Amino acid sequence: MAFKFWFCVGSQDLYGEECLKKVADHSRIMVNELNESGVLPYELVLKPTLITNEVIRKTFDEASTDPECMGVICWMHTFSPAKSWILGLKELSKPLLHLHTQFNEEIPYDTIDMDFMNENQSAHGDREFGHIVTRMGIERKVIMGHYKDPEVQKRIADWMVTAVGIGSSSHVRIVRIADNMRNVAVTEGDKVEAQIKFGWEIDAYPVNEAVDYVNSVSDSDVKDLTALYFDLYKPLYEGRDKDEFYRHTAVQAKIELGLEKFLVDNKYDGIVTHFGDLGGFKQLPGLAIQRLMEKGYGFGAEGDWKTAALVRLFKLMTKDIKGAKGTSFMEDYTYNLVKGKEGILQAHMLEVCPTIADGDINIKVCPLSMGNREDPARLVFTAKEGKGVAASLIDLGTRFRLIINEVECKKTEKPMPKLPVATAFWTPKPNLRVGAEGWIICGGAHHTAFSYDLTSEQLCDWAEAMGIEAVVIGEGTTIGGLKSELRWNSAYYERR
Numbered sequence: 001m002a003f004k005f006w007f008c009v010g011s012q013d014l015y016g017e018e019c020l021k022k023v024a025d026h027s028r029i030m031v032n033e034l035n036e037s038g039v040l041p042y043e044l045v046l047k048p049t050l051i052t053n054e055v056i057r058k059t060f061d062e063a064s065t066d067p068e069c070m071g072v073i074c075w076m077h078t079f080s081p082a083k084s085w086i087l088g089l090k091e092l093s094k095p096l097l098h099l100h101t102q103f104n105e106e107i108p109y110d111t112i113d114m115d116f117m118n119e120n121q122s123a124h125g126d127r128e129f130g131h132i133v134t135r136m137g138i139e140r141k142v143i144m145g146h147y148k149d150p151e152v153q154k155r156i157a158d159w160m161v162t163a164v165g166i167g168s169s170s171h172v173r174i175v176r177i178a179d180n181m182r183n184v185a186v187t188e189g190d191k192v193e194a195q196i197k198f199g200w201e202i203d204a205y206p207v208n209e210a211v212d213y214v215n216s217v218s219d220s221d222v223k224d225l226t227a228l229y230f231d232l233y234k235p236l237y238e239g240r241d242k243d244e245f246y247r248h249t250a251v252q253a254k255i256e257l258g259l260e261k262f263l264v265d266n267k268y269d270g271i272v273t274h275f276g277d278l279g280g281f282k283q284l285p286g287l288a289i290q291r292l293m294e295k296g297y298g299f300g301a302e303g304d305w306k307t308a309a310l311v312r313l314f315k316l317m318t319k320d321i322k323g324a325k326g327t328s329f330m331e332d333y334t335y336n337l338v339k340g341k342e343g344i345l346q347a348h349m350l351e352v353c354p355t356i357a358d359g360d361i362n363i364k365v366c367p368l369s370m371g372n373r374e375d376p377a378r379l380v381f382t383a384k385e386g387k388g389v390a391a392s393l394i395d396l397g398t399r400f401r402l403i404i405n406e407v408e409c410k411k412t413e414k415p416m417p418k419l420p421v422a423t424a425f426w427t428p429k430p431n432l433r434v435g436a437e438g439w440i441i442c443g444g445a446h447h448t449a450f451s452y453d454l455t456s457e458q459l460c461d462w463a464e465a466m467g468i469e470a471v472v473i474g475e476g477t478t479i480g481g482l483k484s485e486l487r488w489n490s491a492y493y494e495r496r
């Protein structure tokens with residue numbers, strides 16, 4: 001399904017047919033220009049100018065029920081009395097962007113007269129519209145600026161991605177083939193509340209039902225996929241026997257094919273495993289999970305369904321972004337505390353998504369230090385440089401909190417040849433000390449959903465739409481400010 005966004009322009013008939021014709025002409029030019037900019041990930045569809053209660057209500061009703069429509073963009077070209085919008089807005093169930101823009105960029109100093117002013121008065125009309133949206137308590141995004149400004153276009157594009165996240169959240173379905181790791185707190189949570197708040201369906205299956213799928217994969221399919229692995233990735237034998245290395249890699253191919261069929265047949269788009277609850281699996285799913293994440297599935301380790309759902313949500317949000325740099329399940333592992341070179345080494349036992357890889361991807365077969373299965377094959381690489389966000393969703397007992405850290409991904413100073421896992425290395429904003437202290441004060445987990453392609457603004461807007469608290473640790477964050485914000489947020493969210 002190709003997602004679309006509706007462009008709804010408000011006006012009224014007070015200024016006559018000629019004025020309304022210009023409004024329609026301007027709107028068409030703007031929508032064409034925005035669609036042709038190449039910046040927007042989804043198509044804008046222009047709706048007939050909205051001038052009466054009836055048309056507004058009908059248009060918003062249609063937007064609410066059209067499965068292709070992921071959001072509505074409103075702009076008041078002229079003054080549109082806002083009581084006309086109340087009934088329509090009450091029925092609008094899609095994300096709303098109020099684009100506060102204008103057709104002309106510059107005041108036409110030499111020719112401007114009262115007719116021009118009456119025709120081009122969004123500075124006036126958009127305030128009337130904004131007032132009623134605020135009075136009705138409707139969540140919306142406001143973006144101000146000329147529609148041709150690349151920065152404005154980029155912000156519209158980002159909001160579209162957020163709107164897709166809002167609309168897609170209730171389609172996330174995660175299967176747990178293992179429970180939460182014993183005694184671990186931060187990965188636990190209220191699955192009923194998660195379904196109410198986010199629309200996530202979180203179900204459990206006995207691990208061996210997934211294993212049955214794996215065992216029924218044909219040898220020829222395993223052979224073909226293993227051959228593809230050896231085409232795509234370079235094996236690093238490191239003294240291991242080549243036949244044994246092949247056999248261990250083929251086990252992961254069999255797991256990938258079996259798990260994918262299990263997910264497709266049962267309509268899940270994310271999965272949770274646990275190294276301590278592997279049933280009939282020969283190896284902890286490693287390379288297999290990495291490949292499934294690359295295909296867009298969500299993943300959480302040690303039973304962490306919250307992060308699995310968040311990874312899946314990020315995958316859905318970023319799938320139509322041109323030149324996306326990648327999204328992965330991630331874990332804070334160990335620090336570099338050397339002054340001027342501070343950062344957190346990110347990895348997991350095995351399960352890091354190859355979409356974030358920079359350069360070559362290798363296969364390694366190594367022992368796990370935990371669990372009791374044969375040495376699993378895994379993909380090993382380092383991650384791209386650049387800005388990203390790491391997010392953790394925690395359950396505070398009475399409500400959820402989304403914690404977002406803006407991070408700068410870097411190369412480690414030296415290679416780590418003995419480390420048998422894929423890694424990223426990042427310095428949190430505003431710096432390692434405040435980033436880590438702030439994260440801990442917020443109660444953030446060691447597991448995160450990480451993406452290069454999303455921003456803290458987008459994740460905050462998503463959280464707002466879900467009705468949960470979001471806290472950003474980024475440039476400008478101070479511990480004192482953060483603590484105050486958490487106290488205010490408690491007062492706000494606990495009263496609901």
Ligand code: MN
Pocket residue numbers: 301302331348447
């Ligand atoms: Mn973990």
